[in-house]
Amino acid sequence: MLRAVLYKEKELRIEEAPIPEIGDDEVLVKNKVSTTCGTDVKIYKRGYPLLTPPHPFGHEYSGVIAAVGKNVKKFKEGDRVAVHNTAPCGHCYFCKKGQFSMCEDMLFNRGSYAEYVKVPRRIVEQNMFKLDDTISHKTASLMEPFSCAVYGIDNCPIQQGDTVIVNGAGPIGLMFARLAVLRGGKVIVSDMKENRLETARKLGVWKTVNLTGVEDAVAALCAETENERGADVVIEATGLIGVWETSVQMARKGGFILLFGGTKGGSVLHVDATLLHYSQVTIKGVFHTTPLHVMKALELLKMGVISSDDFIQNEYPLQELETAILEHAEGKVIKNCIIYD
Template sequence: MRQAIMPKPGAIEFNDVEKPSNIGDKEVLISVKKIGVCGSDIHVFHGKHPFTPYPVVQGHEYSGEVVETGKAVTKFKTGDKATARPQLVCGKCGPCKRGDYNICDVLKVQGFQAPGVAQDYFVLPEDRMIKLPSSMSFEIGALVEPTAVAAHCTLKAGDLKGKNVVVTGAGPIGNLVAQFARIRGANVLITDLSEYRLQKAKDCGIEHTCNPKEEKLEACLSRVFNGEGFHVGFECAGVEIALDNLIQNVNKGGDVVAVAVYGDRPRVDVSILGDRELKLIGTLMYTHEDYEQAVKYLDNGQLITEPLITKRFPFEDYLEAYRYIDDQGDQTLKVIIDL
């Protein structure tokens, strides 16, 4: 079968490897159909991801079809559509024991610290898998993973109902975070330097947008929130100035949730954090319940994703997909690899 591997930053090689044949009793073999390219994947491609060694087989946003099941598998059958959490956890450390396995002490993530799904077939344990509705396309199924990120992080600041929320960065994650915050009852403003991405946010139902190149953030806040300011900020751009803007402008006693992966270590104005009793909150990945919630809202249409898909590439053009993202920059949202 085909397999794509990144031996070093900026390179992708293709191997012909054996199809998995030893399927455990509680394991499932899927035929991988679609893979989404994530901003974190691009960090790896540029050698900027802080927790990824090389060589690495990427691919953690994906969907596939069940082609074989172990004899003890009860929730899946041949022909089912599925995806799965890419988290490999110990189940024994403190975070795992209290249910926070997404921050396991020895967490490995497939596609980063463990081999991902950039190949024709992949073996998964049943307990990490999520069944997709038969009516859901494989393409939408590949968006469950980033949607689960949004589901998880929008819970980190508590109840958002009736709160004013600012999301910095209108890439795929920022867009989905804004949509999930809206579903949770927030009044949402999303910011970005790209008019293309801001228009895509509007296409996905996010009414309020701001381009700081054209309008100062303070003016945007006044226009959208009628002088009330905002209570919660979600930083999804991965740049220091965006994080600083949220910290400098959020209401006293407010929350700032750092969602993005940063290629360079940002500086934080701790004096403002202390003086205004702000909470800077970390968030990592998701739980199984977040995946289930992502599938629910994707299936019922409350989350709009079609405008997010910019371009599709065949598996053989994996490297070209990365180059396209580099070349197109802010004119790109989600690129899909088609197997």
């Protein structure tokens, strides 16, 4: 089979490899669609501390089961499936507290840019789902990132009529925006790419703000809120520490700020302590997702809450993965996808 391997920063190779052999509790998936992701872009550009190159690449995909281990009863050969790339252990301190996104023994299964993917037991049991004919493989491949947004939005106290600012109109930001709209929020989305803001408008947001050339983002966004007091809820989805800091300043007194975009290691958040004390804002960081929210995300995708048509612009063969990644990195698209025979 063919698979993508990242040898070092910006050195991506498509190589021949044996089709993986599976154990009694595992499943082999023949890939149909894998999608590009902002995390992939970051890893491609600067590596990742927990990954030692060379290593398999990619984590968003959907496909058809090619083989099942003898102990697997929930699935059979030929089933169409959506597969998440992680699963918590269920036994550590945080799992016992119900905080599954912070599992101390989280299983990561990377390597979705490949013709076949071996799925380990824990993911088979927790985070792999059959697909019916109501959902395409392209839309199902959005399950992993969408589950992160579903988890994040469940941590936001959005009430009907609340003003919600979403900073960043990449894939995750747009997913947050759509979910906030469905909760009855008056959603304002900021970004510097007009194509992304156009997608936000298609998803039903109230207003968009293009920050290209804007010197004071806080003033520009707050000007769009009632009496310029700031938003009830602010969601940060860029992963830029400067935007983390301005997001905190965009909330009204007593407002809520969700910091979701992952920053570079060593980034330090500078916040005016008097703002926290006298304005009584709540700042919450959220990372990753949980099995419950993966399941919720897939059900919402089946309902058509978002569609691959709004998020995936171009299709490429695996041999042109680097082109797909670079287009994503340059902001020319929301996402691209790799299509397999």
